[in-house]
Amino acid sequence: MDLDPNRLLIDADELQRHIDELGAIGQDPRTGGLWRGVYTPVWRQAVDQVRRWLEEAGLSTRLDAVGNLWGRLEGSEPGPAVLTGSHVDTVPQGGKYDGALGIHASLAAVKALQQAFGQPRRSLEILVICDEEGGRFRSDFWGARAVIGAIRPGEAEERRDLEGVTIAEAMRQAGFDPARIPEARRDDVAAWLELHIEQGGTLEAEGLDIGVVHTITGHRQQRVRVYGRQDHAGTTPMDIRRDAMAGAAEMIQHALGVAERMGRPTVATVGRVDAEPGATNVVPGLVSFTLDLRDADAARLAVLCGEIDRFNTECAARRGLRVERELFMDRMPVPLTPALQDLLAQQATRAGLRWKSMPSMAGHDSEIMVERWPSGMLFVPSHDGRSHTPAEFTPIEQVVPGVRVLAAALYQLAYSPAGSPG
Ligand code: GLV
Ligand code: MN
Ligand code: MN
Numbered sequence: 001m002d003l004d005p006n007r008l009l010i011d012a013d014e015l016q017r018h019i020d021e022l023g024a025i026g027q028d029p030r031t032g033g034l035w036r037g038v039y040t041p042v043w044r045q046a047v048d049q050v051r052r053w054l055e056e057a058g059l060s061t062r063l064d065a066v067g068n069l070w071g072r073l074e075g076s077e078p079g080p081a082v083l084t085g086s087h088v089d090t091v092p093q094g095g096k097y098d099g100a101l102g103i104h105a106s107l108a109a110v111k112a113l114q115q116a117f118g119q120p121r122r123s124l125e126i127l128v129i130c131d132e133e134g135g136r137f138r139s140d141f142w143g144a145r146a147v148i149g150a151i152r153p154g155e156a157e158e159r160r161d162l163e164g165v166t167i168a169e170a171m172r173q174a175g176f177d178p179a180r181i182p183e184a185r186r187d188d189v190a191a192w193l194e195l196h197i198e199q200g201g202t203l204e205a206e207g208l209d210i211g212v213v214h215t216i217t218g219h220r221q222q223r224v225r226v227y228g229r230q231d232h233a234g235t236t237p238m239d240i241r242r243d244a245m246a247g248a249a250e251m252i253q254h255a256l257g258v259a260e261r262m263g264r265p266t267v268a269t270v271g272r273v274d275a276e277p278g279a280t281n282v283v284p285g286l287v288s289f290t291l292d293l294r295d296a297d298a299a300r301l302a303v304l305c306g307e308i309d310r311f312n313t314e315c316a317a318r319r320g321l322r323v324e325r326e327l328f329m330d331r332m333p334v335p336l337t338p339a340l341q342d343l344l345a346q347q348a349t350r351a352g353l354r355w356k357s358m359p360s361m362a363g364h365d366s367e368i369m370v371e372r373w374p375s376g377m378l379f380v381p382s383h384d385g386r387s388h389t390p391a392e393f394t395p396i397e398q399v400v401p402g403v404r405v406l407a408a409a410l411y412q413l414a415y416s417p418a419g420s421p422g
Contacts, residue, residue: 002416005351005408008112015403016396018053018104022046022088023096032390033093037136037161038143039067039170046088050103050128057111059126065180066146066171069128073110073120075414080190081123082414084109084406087132087143087365094133095392097197097382101399103128105195109407113415120414122190132365136161136170138221138328144368149185156181191340191413192369194377195406197394199362201385209401210348210355211379212341216367217265217360218301219294221329224251224312227322230277230285241283242320245275248287250315251323255291255308265361266295266304296333296359333359334367340376340409347408348378353401362387378405 026034026042036043047069054061054071061071069088072081086102106126113120129143137159145151156168156178168178198204203211228244252270259268269292275284293308295301309325316323341357348355360377369375380402383393 003408003411005347005404008116008404008407010108010112010400010403010407012396012400015104015108015399018107019096019101022049022100022104025049026090028093031093034090034096034390035092035094035135036088036090037092038089038131038139039167039174039176040136043089043130044174047128047130050088053107054126057107058114059110064146064184065176065182066143066184067130067174067176068143068147068184069130071126071128073114073124075120075123077121079122080188081125082120082190082410083125083127083192083369084194084410085127085129086194086196087129089131089133089135091133091135091388093390094388095386095390097392097394098199098387099129099132099196101197101380101394102195105399105403105406108403109410112403112407113411117411117415121417122414124410124414129365134221134328137167139167140221140329141363141365141368142167144365146181146184147186148368148372149182150368150371151181189373191373192366192375193340193344193406193409193413194364194366194375195402196364196377196379197382197387197392198379198385199382199387201382202358203379203381204383204385206356207354208356208381209353209398210344210405211358212344212348212355213336213360213366213377213379214341214357215296215359216334216336216364216377217294217296217362218298218333219292219329219331219363220301220305220327221290221292223288223290223326223328224248225286225288225324225326226251226316227286227324228284228320231283233281233283236283244284244287244321247315247319247321247323248273248289251312252289254311254315255293258304258307259293262300262304265359266300267361268293268304268308294361296361298332301333331363331367334370336366336370336376337374340374343409343412344376344378344405347405347412350408351401351404353405376409378402
């Protein structure tokens, strides 16, 4: 049996209500920005809210060993499950669509399918991933890596937040046992589908409804620490200083300049700078800054990273400084599963939508999932291309078509006898 995506009943009012209700959890009333760092009380509040919605929809729920939330609709046939979902954490001062919309869309899609067709053949599960942004621990897709079994032993003790709390400590405070992390691994998965906002302006500018993602960008994230000599800001002449800030400023300007000269789609971002001891009248002895470097082409990413590393070493030597790099993430561009790209494209076409195949310049849990099983991803437009800001917005009329495509693809995978995710 085939399904016409436009005949599915999607409850747009409920979708909007869920967007707004979850979007109020962790919201800073001064700025409207959200901050739901993993294992914090507001993060837990958000997970518990979603859990209530999943249970109201008749799904059986559980939290896994790292705090991913699962909602399962049992299939009539044994075998691996079809997964859909996204992440519940946010960046600091983030918006209410990044990650969250994929959760709302998955629930709306599963509800519509359940209402129209009842029990699926294959079990269908909604996965609410605990930590994708790495905003608290720079934790490199912690939730998804737990699901594919890719967290290294000891990693929970190594990574720390800015207060020095390790992931292991934060897990214990939130009621999870780090010794049990390996139990979060799943092996019985047939496919993963994720709906997300584009987070850039391409779809809106081109008047398109849907993006079908073919590749997720390569990205490297690191902290650079520049060590100099702490001195008096008045009595130390400029020509004898070993000023960590002078070196860091030069390195930052150079890194941004390399990406600017390389042109689109290469990007470099310095999102955080810290100076120690951090006083107006003290030449800093240590400046650290983060670097986020991306390109969807592996060769270009290597040029970008190589040029920046080379310059930073040279700059430190010239100024009598010492430079250290701490790598949080180093990922090559990742292609998503061709058969699922085709499936999403077919459903978008069937729904009469305007779509295109495109790369993602944002990182996503799908790039982790595809290491273990077929994975596909679709985008809906982001107004003005804004994301990682409270200004994130997608009108509900642009969300619903994405939910239809997601639901129709899930139907093929979980309900249709032919459903084979390739
Ligand atoms: C995740 O949102 C990322 O691309 O940084
Ligand atoms: Mn994000
Ligand atoms: Mn996201």
